[in-house]
Amino acid sequence: xxxxxxxxxxxxxxxxxxxxxxxxxxxxxxxxxxxxxxxxxxxxxxxxxxxxxxxxxxxxxxxxxxxxxxxxxxxxxxxxxxxxxxxxxxxxxxxxxxxxxxxxxxxxxxxxxxxxxxxxxxxxxxxxxxxxxxxxxxxxxxxxxxxxxxxxxxxxxxxxxxxxxxxxxxxxxxxxxxxxxxxxxxxxxxxxxxxxxxxxxxxxxxxxxxxxxxxxxxxxxxxxxxxxxxxxxxxxxxxxxxxxxxxxxxxxxxxxxxxxxxxxxxxxxxxxxxxxxxxxxxxxxxxxxxxxxxxxxxxxxxxxxxxxxxxxxxxxxxxxxxxxxxxxxxxxxxxxxxxxxxxxxxxxxxxxxxxxxxxxxxxxxxxxxxxxxxxxxxxxxxxx
Numbered sequence: 060x061x062x063x064x065x066x067x068x069x070x071x072x073x074x075x076x077x078x079x080x081x082x083x084x085x086x087x088x089x090x091x092x093x094x095x096x097x098x099x100x101x102x103x104x105x106x107x108x109x110x111x112x113x114x115x116x117x118x119x120x121x122x123x124x125x126x127x128x129x130x131x132x133x134x135x136x137x138x139x140x141x142x143x144x145x146x147x148x149x150x151x152x153x154x155x156x157x158x159x160x161x162x163x164x165x166x167x168x169x170x171x172x173x174x175x176x177x178x179x180x181x182x183x184x185x186x187x188x189x190x191x192x193x194x195x196x197x198x199x200x201x202x203x204x205x206x207x208x209x210x211x212x213x214x215x216x217x218x219x220x221x222x223x224x225x226x227x228x229x230x231x232x233x234x235x236x237x238x239x240x241x242x243x244x245x246x247x248x249x250x251x252x253x254x255x256x257x258x259x260x261x262x263x264x265x266x267x268x269x270x271x272x273x274x275x276x277x278x279x280x281x282x283x284x285x286x287x288x289x290x291x292x293x294x295x296x297x298x299x300x301x302x303x304x305x306x307x308x309x310x311x312x313x314x315x316x317x318x319x320x321x322x323x324x325x326x327x328x329x330x331x332x333x334x335x336x337x338x339x340x341x342x343x344x345x346x347x348x349x350x351x352x353x354x355x356x357x358x359x360x361x362x363x364x365x366x367x368x369x370x371x372x373x374x375x376x377x378x379x380x381x382x383x384x385x386x387x388x389x390x391x392x393x394x395x396x397x398x399x400x401x402x403x404x405x406x407x408x409x410x411x412x413x414x415x416x417x418x419x420x421x422x423x424x425x426x427x428x429x430x431x432x433x434x435x436x437x438x439x440x441x442x443x
Contacts, residue, residue: 108162115166129167130219132248132351136437138163153443164194176200176211176220180300182320188250188343189221191442203297205234212346213242220346221250227340228279231390235344236404239362239433240392246360246434248345251441256280256334258288259326260306260313267291267329271302272315280315283333288313300324340441353410354437358387360406361420364429367400371426378422379407382415402429410435 122128142155167173175193178185179201189199200217202208208220222235224246238244256276260267270277270288274295277284284293291313296302299316303324306314314326321328351357365371379386388406409416411432424430 111162112166112169115163116169119167119170125170127349129171129173130247130347130349132437133354135163136354136356156442160191160194161196164196167194168196173197173219174200174217176202176208176217178202178205178208178222178298180298180304182303182317182323183298183300184252184254184317184341185221185223185298185343186300187317187319188223188252188341191252192221192248192250192345193219205232206238209238209242209244209346212244212348218347219247219349220244221343222346223275223341224249224344225342225388226254226275226279227338228334228336229275231404232275233392236390236392239404240402244346245348245350246344246436247347247349247351248436249358249439250343250345251439252341252343253441253443254279254334254339254341255318255332256315256339257318257321257328258313258315258330258333259303259321259328261326262311262313264288264313264329266311267313268311269294269309270313270315271296271305273298273302276302276315279339280333280335282335283330284315287330287333345436351434351436353412353435356438357408357410357435358406358438359409359411359416359420359435360404360433361423362429362431362433363403363405363423363427364394364400365403365427372403375423375426378419381422382419384409384415384419404433408438 119125119128138159139156142152142159145152145155148155173193175189175197177183177189177199180186181199181201186199186201189197200211202211205222208222211217212220222238223232224235225231256272256279258264258267258270267288268291270284270291271294276299277293277295284291296305299314300320300323302314303316303320303326306312306326307324313329314320315333318328320326363375365375376386378384385408386405387408388404390404391401392404394400394402407416407419411417411420412435416435420430420432
């Protein structure tokens, strides 16, 4: 029987090896080209950053009152509009806005470093709103109450203040509205933040026996906490940052606060975005004595007291319908004894310098016991 010949092993073709080598060369060349392009772009961007900052500083210094020109809602809103119209690119608009914010903040600080009072400590939501509006080159002054924010601005210790005025879950912030009745300060602008609450601690979630936060934050997470942390005691403190500090220092303690507070106080986030309303927005007022020029996208706020008798409010509000002015917010506030009745806080579309809002205010004045324009300022959109 003939011996069966085994098939010969085929020699490996050198072609695949050469092909892989060529691909490696191409990849290396592509990486080198990308690296070169990145370096070239970095040089160009650095030049443009310094040029933008220098022109910004020069423009401010050329104004009749450079210190007043540091707060420029018209310029800021024009830039926001430009970014929005550019659409989405490689970066989200929030990231692009942050880049511009820091360039402009740094350029303005060359003229003068703005002092901003806020409800602290650091990395409270009010602090985050202040950074969003003024950039990190401003000097931030943490205080322990909303009243203190107003007092710091009123005494000239701060150029502006940030205070929460309204939340989409809890409604008005009483302490802020009350201070507008006490001190002659204006609303110069607003910041709207999408508020996301995180549960944080240094221990596992199952070991948390106390949860600290400010009353509004606990209220905004009420359902989640009752379902998921029924055995933990809820304790109110003055701010979310104070809560984070306590969670850092006390065994078995947790806090409801911002993601930034968790990083600042070295805490582990044990549950994310625990707010009951996923569209949880807080509106913050920028407080000062500046008068903003019209931008075409403005709101006006007024404080109104009318006679305490039937029909007074409905009679006063006719002015808005008559003049085609959209009323966007109204809140009542009881007068202090011995007076009887209410103060009303109203927001409506338009700038006080424009014809229809001006006419509306004039008609309200004829029916008012007290009427104060708290300010006209650019409308803002909620941001993350």
